[in-house]
Amino acid sequence: MASIKEIGQELIEEFEIFDDQMDRYEHLIDLGNALPEMKPEWKTEDRLVKGCQSTVWLYAEAEDQKVKFYADSNTVITKGIIALLVRALSEQKADDIIAEDLAFIDKIGLRAMLTSQRSNGLTAMIQRMKLYALGFKNAAQ
């Protein structure tokens, strides 16, 4: 399994191929569509990420010392963004998730979109993912 940093670098390179903003979005949408399906019964009120303009559900399970994330959104673009995070953070160790600065996000050329998400959505999603990791870490101790 590649590290978070390595996956981040992969994502930067994937998005670098595109000159056009629409192509970057298309790729982001594809990433969102490729997210494993989140079971409807997991989409409960307590798994909603507050602070997002669109509706985002986030759920995690601990598997073999690693954290596996499941997510969904009612908007296509936000689903793409959460898919980026899931790809980088899912099936990683809790300690690594907690320590990660996610610097790659700023380098994938989706600045405008991420800026509008930053104040409300993105930070809240990252925070929720780190909280899951922290919860599993504390439970394991």
Place this chain on the structure above:
Amino acid sequence: MSTETKVTAALDLAKIRADFPILDQEVNGRPLVYLDNGASSQKPSVVIDALSRYYQNDHSNVHRGAHELSNRATELFESARTTAAKFINASSEREINFIKGTTEGINLLAHSFGRKFLLKGDNLIISELEHHSNIVPWQLICAEREVELRVVKVNEDGEWDLEHFYSLLDSKTKLISTAWVSNSMGTINPVEEIIEAAHKVSAAVHLDAAQAAPHFIIDVQQLDVDFMSFSGHKVFAPTGTGIFYGKEKWLLEMLPYQAGGEMIKEVDFGGTTFNDLPFKFEAGTPNIGGAIGIAEAFKYLMNLDRVALQEHEDAVLELATNLLLEIPGVKLLGPRNNRAGVVSFNIEGIHPSDLGHLLDAQGIAVRTGHHCCQPLMKRFNIPGTCRASFSIYNTKDEVHLFIAALKKAIIMLK
């Protein structure tokens, strides 16, 4: 003959566009198409230059009179008030107050009118289509004064249900405050009828003209409206500017809004007397540069053929509406006709925020969301809409770019 007319009109539009330097740029590798004028309009060079000229040559505090610069600033500031009075055809400069925007105008009115005229058992009328800024100040003052806030329903087309309005209006109604044009749908409200009905029961009417002022020729005397507020930044003027109009007979009776310098006649610990109109409502050093900027924007508009401009704006809006309605799954919010400046819509199965992102990626600026109208969105059971809002400088070519970009976005999102 007709060819010549067309050529002249096209040339004029090119000139208007050239007056707004910000429009000439690319966004995400494509020419900017600015369709977020309902949120804020762009500024013509004359406004930008007037601000710069003022700060470079003429700035000092106003109404102090001890030296040349103060005299110049005062003259510019007060002549701005005269220009504003002319722009809305107020009967006197005493009825014009500079404010920082529509929101402040409504808060001023709620405070100054509310604490003077609203008594326990009275009622005040707004409608379902109001912007939050024309809801929340009234909720606060109504709670404070023990006054009932009545809300006129809108019909399926997003228009005032007039029958409901008449059932709410009675001898205890003190004030009706409504948008002239809905910011989220563009609906033009029947303000003449509302004003006439209100005056029959001696109620006053305030118009939130934030979305009307950029498009309409305003005549407050002909309307016989009691109060009006609008923001400068939606009418080609700097941010932090606006106009609050009130009939003198009301303003004389109303309490001051904020207290401090400028608004007093004489301060004494035994009791303070307030300044005359319009200064009673302008505590502290005003936004002098902003007032000069707003006056310049009004002059800019008044120097154009406003009837022709309105026809142009209506034609652009009509084209956008027609082309939108040809797209499968499009649902308009608001009436098919009887709108100004705005077309608000949803596309079946697509979230408006996704549309906003993909339009931006193609250089098209629109607004998505609830447009500060959460009660209206609840009324229609939608999370929000995609809103394209037009101004004098938008062209039919831009409408075609918008529609093409929208179609591309829909393909990607479906």
